[in-house]
Amino acid sequence: xxxxxxxxxxxxxxxxxxxxxxxxxxxxxxxxxxxxxxxxxxxxxxxxxxxxxxxxxxxxxxxxxxxxxxxxxxxxxxxxxxxxxxxxxxxxxxxxxxxxxxxxxxxxxxxxxxxxxxxxxxxxxxxxxxxxxxxxxxxxxxxxxxxxxxxxxxxxxxxxxxxxxxxxxxxxxxxxxxxxxxxxxxxxxxxxxxxxxxxxxxxxxxxxxxxxxxxxxxxxxxxxxxxxxxxxxxxxxxxxxxxxxxxxxxxxxxxxxxxxxxxxxxxxxxxxxxxxxxxxxxxxxxxxxxxxxxxxxxx
Amino acid sequence: xxxxxxxxxxxxxxxxxxxxxxxxxxxxxxxxxxxxxxxxxxxxxxxxxxxxxxxxxxxxxxxxxxxxxxxxxxxxxxxxxxxxxxxxxxxxxxxxxxxxxxxxxxxxxxxxxxxxxxxxxxxxxxxxxxxxxxxxxxxxxxxxxxxxxxxxxx
Ligand SMILES: Cc1cc2nc3c(=O)[nH]c(=O)nc-3n(C[C@H](O)[C@H](O)[C@H](O)COP(=O)(O)OP(=O)(O)OC[C@H]3O[C@@H](n4cnc5c(N)ncnc54)[C@H](O)[C@@H]3O)c2cc1C
Ligand code: FES
Ligand code: FES
Numbered sequence: 260x261x262x263x264x265x266x267x268x269x270x271x272x273x274x275x276x277x278x279x280x281x282x283x284x285x286x287x288x289x290x291x292x293x294x295x296x297x298x299x300x301x302x303x304x305x306x307x308x309x310x311x312x313x314x315x316x317x318x319x320x321x322x323x324x325x326x327x328x329x330x331x332x333x334x335x336x337x338x339x340x341x342x343x344x345x346x347x348x349x350x351x352x353x354x355x356x357x358x359x360x361x362x363x364x365x366x367x368x369x370x371x372x373x374x375x376x377x378x379x380x381x382x383x384x385x386x387x388x389x390x391x392x393x394x395x396x397x398x399x400x401x402x403x404x405x406x407x408x409x410x411x412x413x414x415x416x417x418x419x420x421x422x423x424x425x426x427x428x429x430x431x432x433x434x435x436x437x438x439x440x441x442x443x444x445x446x447x448x449x450x451x452x453x454x455x456x457x458x459x460x461x462x463x464x465x466x467x468x469x470x471x472x473x474x475x476x477x478x479x480x481x482x483x484x485x486x487x488x489x490x491x492x493x494x495x496x497x498x499x500x501x502x503x504x505x506x507x508x509x510x511x512x513x514x515x516x517x518x519x520x521x522x523x524x525x526x527x528x529x530x531x532x533x534x535x536x537x538x539x540x541x542x543x544x545x546x547x548x549x550x551x552x553x554x555x556x557x558x
Numbered sequence: 559x560x561x562x563x564x565x566x567x568x569x570x571x572x573x574x575x576x577x578x579x580x581x582x583x584x585x586x587x588x589x590x591x592x593x594x595x596x597x598x599x600x601x602x603x604x605x606x607x608x609x610x611x612x613x614x615x616x617x618x619x620x621x622x623x624x625x626x627x628x629x630x631x632x633x634x635x636x637x638x639x640x641x642x643x644x645x646x647x648x649x650x651x652x653x654x655x656x657x658x659x660x661x662x663x664x665x666x667x668x669x670x671x672x673x674x675x676x677x678x679x680x681x682x683x684x685x686x687x688x689x690x691x692x693x694x695x696x697x698x699x700x701x702x703x704x705x706x707x708x709x710x711x712x
Contacts, residue, residue, distance in 0.1 A: 360614040444689070
């Protein structure tokens with residue numbers, strides 16, 4: 260195995276054009292190799308010391324999160340917590356403090372596990388991945404990025420440099436909730452994210468719902484906005500619950516059976532809508548919802 | 559392929575020749591003789607291998623040694639001060655937070671990092687800080703009490 264370290268995006272994409280695989284935190288790549296999932300790639304280029312991948316910036320265009328930003332940095336960022344709260348809910352659930360120090364949003368997104376926690380939040384908040392190669396740059400929305408378990412539409416030579424999220428409207432809120440058997444070092448059995456806007460009387464105006472670990476990739480509940488619009492949070496949650504269970508195409512594995520996943524993903528969707536709507540109305544529900552509202556984990 | 563690698567561990571600069579695929583834990587224990595850091599699961603589950611990199615906890619079993627190059631690594635051997643045991647170590651002794659002791663170096667590293675970042679943690683914050691560390695002996699309550707005592711003493 261050969262290992263080089265890039266200090267600029269240019270160096271990284273040049274190495275990738277010659278066949279190197281990027282390693283950010285290595286919490287998927289190294290752990291997967293040690294578990295025998297896939298051997299370590301022959302040529303690695305470390306991207307964890309590229310300054311241009313590390314910042315979180317807000318502008319009129321919204322939020323730009325460098326691909327090398329860690330889960331711990333996401334939870335520590337005020338704008339992420341206040342305006343893109345579902346992303347913070349998700350980052351706060353990843354692994355343990357050690358995992359959150361090492362694991363990056365770029366690694367989470369590009370690893371493309373159907374159980375990844377930041378995926379459903381990024382989808383409902385209309386996130387885009389900015390991909391760069393020696394040939395140029397393009398922006399891909401999340402739904403087009405994930406093509407299957409561990410697969411993306413990115414070319415092997417494309418580096419994810421940032422995730423971009425548009426500004427969030429007035430009276431909007433988001434939340435992510437997952438079912439877990441343990442409170443740490445765990446991956447989602449199922450999970451759901453919701454982002455909603457509410458009218459002045461608190462009824463839902465628009466909304467999106469996306470689901471974790473119930474399909475080959477993160478999936479969005481079609482027509483969630485239509486189903487929830489004009490309803491109060493409770494009715495909207497119930498509508499999201501039914502639609503989420505219908506949209507799910509889960510597998511059975513040692514963590515859960517398909518019927519159990521189909522049922523519980525509906526419950527997670529309902530709870531995510533409830534928390535997102537409360538946040539949109541200006542109520543404070545501390546990050547992560549799983550801990551502060553006691554949902555998800557048995558507690 | 560073996561290559562030369564510069565590591566700074568507990569303030570001491572080392573140069574080692576290792577395969578680039580080697581994990582940090584095996585280099586600390588095998589090449590540098592720093593056997594205080596333990597290998598439990600060797601699979602990123604138990605936290606026995608916890609070290610600090612630039613002050614933050616990292617599972618050294620699942621981190622390539624080369625990823626730590628030119629960073630500051632702290633192991634349990636580096637926690638002791640010239641004046642004696644660190645507050646966290648002292649508190650583990652006082653509260654009986656140690657039984658077989660295998661998880662202890664990892665617990666102390668996680669606790670040290672927590673207190674450096676958050677000097678006055680709530681019980682919930684202590685639990686989150688130690689959530690990546692398993693102990694099969696103590697039942698945890700004495701460990702939590704030890705960290706609370708260390709926080710009060712720090
Ligand atoms: C104990 C443990 C618990 C975990 N718990 C969770 C959890 O609760 N939820 C969860 O979602 N995940 C979890 N994970 C998985 C992992 O920590 C996350 O997916 C993390 O965000 C991966 O980031 P990384 O930087 O470590 O990725 P790496 O391992 O460095 O990379 C992952 C993959 O993405 C590619 N890649 C990385 N960065 C880029 C980039 N910028 N552009 C293009 N490709 C790139 C790499 O080539 C590799 O294929 C856990 C892992 C462990 C070990
Ligand atoms: S030995 Fe590293 S986590 Fe168990
Ligand atoms: S004291 Fe034995 S594992 Fe913790």
